[in-house]
Amino acid sequence: MVMLKKLLLALCIGSFSLSACAAESGAAPVVAPTITPAAVQMVQQAIKGLSANIQVDSIDPAPMPGFYQVIAGGQMVYVSTDGKYLMHGDLIDLGKHQNLGDAAWSRFRKDELAKVPASQRIVFAPAHPKYTVTVFTDVNCGFCRALHEHVAEFNKAGIAVEYLAWPREGVTSTSGRPTPTYTEMVSVWCASDRKAAFTAAKEGHAPKAATCTNPVEDQFNLGLKLGVNGTPTIIGPDGSTLGGFVTPDQLLQALQKGS
Structure with a gap:
């Protein structure tokens, strides 16, 4: 899949042009299918069939x-309007050199x-952020820890960092017991000073065990829903993904480019 993606992009982004990469000026307009209750039911049945x-x-x-363009289970797929076919993968506009799933x-x-x-x-x-990013993070992830080491620099650059919990081990192990990282992150979110406990955990200091009503499991499931598959995952103000570990300069450039 990765090799196919590179080949498709290379064909259209190379130093020479191909007529196949240009949109046909005389093409008939595309009529978008209507999202009716029957269409919703059909798509749901097609997905449930898997x-x-x-x-x-x-x-x-x-x-x-x-x-139809469908987001389900953290994946984007395409389901035919008759419910007979499903495609999974990137849909590339060859004329614009764009992945049409990104938006x-x-x-x-x-x-x-x-x-x-x-x-x-x-x-x-x-005090007055220019940009705000959301970061799905794991307190024991090496790249997550490296990213947090620069949090003061992110803030100095005008970037607010809002962390959500995403324990890479998941919420429960195969035995059904809570995973160690999940338990640790619950303790962080339940600490009286969450920011201090969070930073200490990033530095390798386990938080004092604590339990409370907390959002850790919900945030983990939200990450799955949004296609998160590793940490850190940085999401910009417009919902675009901006990578994993990045330096303050790299993140600022990405945010400026997207604004």
Whole structure:
């Protein structure tokens, strides 16, 4: 899949042009399918046919005729309007050199993250931030720890960092018991001074064991829903992903480019 993606992009982004990469000026306009209740039911049945446990989160007309663009189980797929076919992978506009799934993913992430209350985040922010990013993090992840070492520099650059919990081990082990990292992150989120406990955990100091009503499991599941598969995952104000470990300068440049 990675090699195919590189080959497709190379064909259109190379130093020479191919007529196949240009949109046909005389092409007929594409009529987008309507998202009716019947269409929603059809798509849900198609997805459930693969697995009864997959939740369909978003259904939109696809940028290509005859298909719906669907976000389900942290993946983007394309389901034909007759429910017979499903495609998984990147949809590339050869004329514009764009991945047509990116915009839909960004909108979906932005909308879902807006539902997370500020009180459930661990926030490191300057007095008047120019930008705010959301970071799904694990307190024991090496790159997550390296990123947090620069949090003061991020803030100095005008970037607020809002952390959400994403224990890479998951919430429970195969035995059904809570994983060590999940338990540790619950203790951080339940600490009287969450920011201090969070920073200490990033430095390798386990927090004092604590339990309370906490959002750690919900945030882990939200990450899965948004396609998170590793930490750190940085999401910009518009819902786009901005990478994993980045330096303050790299993150600032990415945010400036996207604004």
